[in-house]
Structure formats: C-alpha cells, structure tokens
Amino acid sequence: MKTEIRTRFAPSPTGYLHIGGVRTTLFNWLFARHHGGKFILRIEDTDEVRSTDDSVTAILDSMRWLGLDWDEGPIDGKTDQGPHAPYYQMKRVDIYNKHLQRLQDEGKAYPCYCTKDELDAMRRLAQLEKRPPKYDGRCRSLTEAQRREQEAAGKTSSLRFKMPQDGATVVDDIIRGQVSFENSLQQDLVIRKTTGGPTYNFACVIDDHLMAISHVIRGDEHLSNTPSQIQIYKALGWETPRFAHLSMILGPDGTKLSKRHGATSVLEYKEQGFLPEAMRNYLALLGWSTTDSKQIFEGDDLIKSFSLEGCQKNPATFDTVKLTWMNGEYMRKLPVAQLIERAEPFLKAAGLLPVKEGPSLEKVVALEHEKFKLLSEVPGLVDFFYKPVEVTPKAKEKVLGAPGVKTVLMGLADALQDFSPFADKALEERIRKYCADQGLKPGQVFHPLRVACTGRTEGPTLFLMLEVMGQGMVVSRLRSAAAQLN
RNA sequence: GGCGCGUUCGUCUAGCGGCCUAGGACGCUGCCCUCUCAAGGCAGAGAUCACGGGUUCAAAUCCCGUACGCGCCA
Numbered sequence: 001m002k003t004e005i006r007t008r009f010a011p012s013p014t015g016y017l018h019i020g021g022v023r024t025t026l027f028n029w030l031f032a033r034h035h036g037g038k039f040i041l042r043i044e045d046t047d048e049v050r051s052t053d054d055s056v057t058a059i060l061d062s063m064r065w066l067g068l069d070w071d072e073g074p075i076d077g078k079t080d081q082g083p084h085a086p087y088y089q090m091k092r093v094d095i096y097n098k099h100l101q102r103l104q105d106e107g108k109a110y111p112c113y114c115t116k117d118e119l120d121a122m123r124r125l126a127q128l129e130k131r132p133p134k135y136d137g138r139c140r141s142l143t144e145a146q147r148r149e150q151e152a153a154g155k156t157s158s159l160r161f162k163m164p165q166d167g168a169t170v171v172d173d174i175i176r177g178q179v180s181f182e183n184s185l186q187q188d189l190v191i192r193k194t195t196g197g198p199t200y201n202f203a204c205v206i207d208d209h210l211m212a213i214s215h216v217i218r219g220d221e222h223l224s225n226t227p228s229q230i231q232i233y234k235a236l237g238w239e240t241p242r243f244a245h246l247s248m249i250l251g252p253d254g255t256k257l258s259k260r261h262g263a264t265s266v267l268e269y270k271e272q273g274f275l276p277e278a279m280r281n282y283l284a285l286l287g288w289s290t291t292d293s294k295q296i297f298e299g300d301d302l303i304k305s306f307s308l309e310g311c312q313k314n315p316a317t318f319d320t321v322k323l324t325w326m327n328g329e330y331m332r333k334l335p336v337a338q339l340i341e342r343a344e345p346f347l348k349a350a351g352l353l354p355v356k357e358g359p360s361l362e363k364v365v366a367l368e369h370e371k372f373k374l375l376s377e378v379p380g381l382v383d384f385f386y387k388p389v390e391v392t393p394k395a396k397e398k399v400l401g402a403p404g405v406k407t408v409l410m411g412l413a414d415a416l417q418d419f420s421p422f423a424d425k426a427l428e429e430r431i432r433k434y435c436a437d438q439g440l441k442p443g444q445v446f447h448p449l450r451v452a453c454t455g456r457t458e459g460p461t462l463f464l465m466l467e468v469m470g471q472g473m474v475v476s477r478l479r480s481a482a483a484q485l486n
Numbered sequence: 487g488g489c490g491c492g493u494u495c496g497u498c499u500a501g502c503g504g505c506c507u508a509g510g511a512c513g514c515u516g517c518c519c520u521c522u523c524a525a526g527g528c529a530g531a532g533a534u535c536a537c538g539g540g541u542u543c544a545a546a547u548c549c550c551g552u553a554c555g556c557g558c559c560a
Binding site for chain 2: 245
C-alpha cells in the first residue's frame with residue numbers, strides 16, 4: 001500500500017503551458033498539498049523533434065508565476081543533467097529498455113514487423129467491412145524461426161504488448177466511478193516504436209510506478225488509454241496508482257479550448273494584467289466546487305477545501321468575463337503599496353515609474369483602488385496626474401462645450417488660488433459655496449472642474465482628487481483649460 | 487466505424503429519492519447611494535433539470551433507450 005500521496009504533472013515540452021495544462025497541474029498540486037504529499041514534475045520529452053528547452057523554461061515559468069511549486073523535478077530549462085536528469089524521459093531510455101526487454105523475455109510482448117502501409121491497408125479493410133480498426137495480431141503468433149527470417153530480411157520491428165483478450169478491465173476512477181472496458185476490443189498496443197523509443201503509454205506507466213506516484217490526475221482524454229496502462233502494470237507485477245480523470249476545458253463556442261479562442265498560454269494572462277492568485281482561484285472553480293458554491297478562496301483556503309470528490313464530470317467553458325471579475329476582487333483586497341508593486345511592470349512600461357514629479361503613486365492609486373480589474377489598467381486610470389491634460393472628445397463636447405464654462409473655470413481658479421487648507425472637505429465646502437454664490441447647480445461646476453483637471457468625464461471622487469493633485473496643479477490646469485476655450 | 491465519457495439558468499455550479507414552487511456566483515436589467523465612473527446595498531428577469539420510457543407513494547436525483555456534444559483508437 002502506498003501511504004504517501006504523490007502526484008505529478010508530466011508535460012511534453014512542445015510549446016507553452018496552456019490553460020488546460022495548468023488546470024491539470026493545479027489540481028495535482030492542490031491534491032498533494034491538501035494531503036501533505038509530494039508533487040512531482042516530469043518532462044516527457046520523447047518527441048525529439050518538437051521538444052525544446054525553451055518550452056521547458058516556459059512551462060517552469062508559468063508554474064512559478066502561479067505559485068505551483070514542485071518537490072521533485074527540474075529547476076530550469078537546462079537541467080537535464082545531474083540530479084535532475086531522472087525527470088527527463090529522454091534520460092531514462094535505459095530504464096524503459098530494461099522493462100521492454102523483460103516483457104519480451106516473459107512472452108508478454110512480441111515484435112511486430114508490419115509496415116505502416118500494411119497497417120494502413122488493414123485499417124482500411126476493417127473500416128470497409130465495418131469492423132473496428134483494430135490490429136489483427138498477425139505477428140503475435142510468429143515463431144522464432146519466422147522472426148529470425150524477418151530480421152534477416154532487414155525488417156525493422158516495433159514491440160507490441162499482448163493485451164488479454166477475455167474479460168474486461170475496470171478503471172476505478174475517483175471522479176467517474178467504475179468504468180469498464182472489454183478486453184477483446186483492446187488491441188495489442190505498441191510499446192516500443194520502430195525507432196526504438198518507448199511509446200507514451202508505456203513510458204508513462206514505468207515512470208509513474210518508479211516515481212511512486214499514488215494518484216494519477218490527468219485530463220479526460222487519457223481515460224480511454226487507461227485500461228491498456230492497467231494491463232501493463234499487471235504484466236509487470238505492479239500495483240496501479242489511483243486514477244482521477246478531469247473534465248476538459250472548452251472555449252466559448254463549446255469546442256476544446258485552443259488558440260482560436262484567443263489567449264491560451266498562461267503567460268499571456270500574466271501579460272494582460274491578471275494576478276496569479278486570481279487565475280488560480282478561477283481555474284480551481286472550473287470543474288471543481290464546494291457544496292456551498294463558495295467563490296473566493298484566499299490564502300490556503302483552496303488547499304484546505306480541495307478534494308477530488310468535488311470535481312465535475314462534465315466539461316467547463318472558460319469564461320474570461322468571470323475571471324476578470326475575480327481579478328478585480330483580488331485587486332481590491334490588495335493593500336495599495338502591494339498593488340503598486342504588482343503593477344510595477346505596467347507602470348514602468350507606461351513611463352509612470354519611477355515617479356518624477358507630482359503626487360505620490362500611493363495616494364493616486366488609492367483614489368482608484370476599487371476600479372481596477374487588471375494590473376494593466378492601473379497606468380491608464382492615473383496617468384493624468386503625471387501627464388499634460390488631454391481632453392477626450394466626449395468631455396470636450398458634453399462638458400466644456402456648455403455655455404458659461406469658461407467663466408466658471410476662471411472663477412474657480414480665482415477662488416482656489418489662495419484657498420487653504422487645500423483638503424477634501426474644506427474644498428468641497430468652498431466649491432459648493434462658489435456654486436451658491438454664482439447661482440449655479442453643483443453639476444454645472446463639478447463637471448467642468450473635473451474635465452479641466454483630468455481631461456475626462458469620469459475619474460476619482462472629485463475633492464479628494466483635487467487635494468491629491470495639489471493646489472498648484474489644480475489652479476494651473478483650470479487656467480489653461482479656460483484659456484483654451486474661445 | 488467501434489469503445490468510452492458527458493448533458494441543471496447565457497456561463498461556472500449546488501443538488502447525491504421527499505427540505506426543490508431547483509440554491510449560489512459571473513453576466514444582464516432596475517432601484518438606492520452619489521460630484522462622474524466604479525465599488526457597495528437591494529430587487530428582478532433567466533433552468534418545463536437534453537428528450538422519451540420505466541422503477542417508486544414520491545425522481546434533477548435510480549434503471550433503460552434516443553438525440554446531441556466531446557474524447558480515445560485509427
């Protein structure tokens with residue numbers, strides 16, 4: 001009996017880490033952390049053509065960004081050497097070969113000399129006759145002499161695993177329950193390719209066993225391969241891990257989430273200004289929930305609450321709108337200083353950091369705190385404190401275009417020129433008094449004032465904003481806005 | 487084509503035989519708050535629980551079939 005909980009994430013380094021992959025990683029990670037177990041990262045780089053170091057780096061970066069730390073596995077894209085080598089499948093071929101040989105020696109696997117053309121023909125015929133396109137096992141019964149003959153003729157061979165042909169294999173899945181597959185319908189799986197390398201389904205079994213994985217948590221698409229894998233475990237005399245097959249993630253149109261649906265790489269979400277904790281929270285809720293339908297899980301709550309039993313069987317649609325809402329929730333909860341820290345790359349890119357002159361970023365960001373939904377929005381909502389006022393067309397037409405605005409702006413400038421204290425409440429009183437004195441409605445004054453100072457019709461609460469902006473800037477902006485009228 | 491999986495508001499979901507005239511969340515609509523935009527508060531629209539048969543005193547919940555979707559094998 002395996003007592004320690006050990007899960008793993010085993011990506012192929014053939015591109016960036018996409019949303020579906022992260023969700024699988026997240027669930028493995030959550031499960032391991034919940035049970036105080038270990039989470040292992042293994043690189044399935046047996047596809048020599050498409051595997052790249054850059055992909056490994058991208059995957060590692062994505063996981064680090066999301067805070068999904070692993071207990072065993074590579075630490076950067078180049079560490080397929082030394083102690084990290086065992087976590088790269090390409091460094092494990094000797095191990096696979098050993099077990100491949102063992103199965104062959106024990107008569108549980110046999111070489112198959114069929115060529116691709118022969119297999120294709122076989123398949124076409126089967127389809128024509130409306131039979132399942134299953135390999136017919138013709139090389140299974142080859143005698144030693146016949147095999148030597150094939151070898152002598154220089155034929156290359158693959159190695160096939162002898163699937164039992166009677167009974168059924170039951171996958172006892174934590175999420176889906178008992179799923180039964182008839183063995184007679186399973187074909188003799190290729191476990192060593194003609195090129196000599198192990199196939200995915202074989203290497204995966206060997207690794208999961210040798211790495212003592214207790215729970216294999218993976219995407220739904222692997223469920224159909226599981227009976228074959230179970231039979232390989234049996235043939236090797238190994239205990240099978242527990243299986244849990246997660247539902248897939250779909251795009252808005254109901255098909256499997258892919259590039260067509262826009263951003264699918266995790267790092268793209270980072271660039272768009274999403275917080276990793278929001279991403280994690282949202283992703284956890286795709287296919288998992290608690291019975292009280294709780295939405296926001298802060299701190300360790302996700303780890304504490306997570307269970308495979310709470311996982312959904314049916315696929316879920318990825319919804320950017322809800323993700324964005326959730327990101328806003330997290331941004332609102334972040335203290336301003338931290339918020340600025342997190343938004344640093346975006347502030348720098350917008351030229352707002354380091355602050356050259358003007359009010360402190362803390363005060364300015366605090367004014368708009370409840371409005372942010374993305375880190376990338378921070379600069380755009382506060383930049384008018386640091387840049388010359390640019391009046392939007394809408395503001396110009398609707399507010400500055402009204403009659404008497406020029407007089408109002410000049411009047412305000414005069415009234416505020418030497419006003420003290422230049423602070424929220426006092427300013428409000430003073431400006432309301434100005435309205436009363438002039439016989440104007442507050443709206444006739446507040447709106448032009450805002451536009452003159454910010455160039456926009458919407459923005460932070462007015463008087464506090466004026467305070468933060470400071471007397472000098474406010475008065476000069478009022479005057480310059482007035483000057484530009486007529 | 488065979489096998490497997492799935493199907494509750496637009497979306498994520500609660501539900502595991504009576505508490506369901508189906509609950510929550512996002513989004514949407516309206517109202518309140520209000521100097522704008524948000525945030526917040528309140529209210530509302532929105533699901534004949536894919537469809538058709540059973541089982542049962544009673545079914546979203548159990549069984550069978552059909553349809554549709556998805557996956558795997560190719």
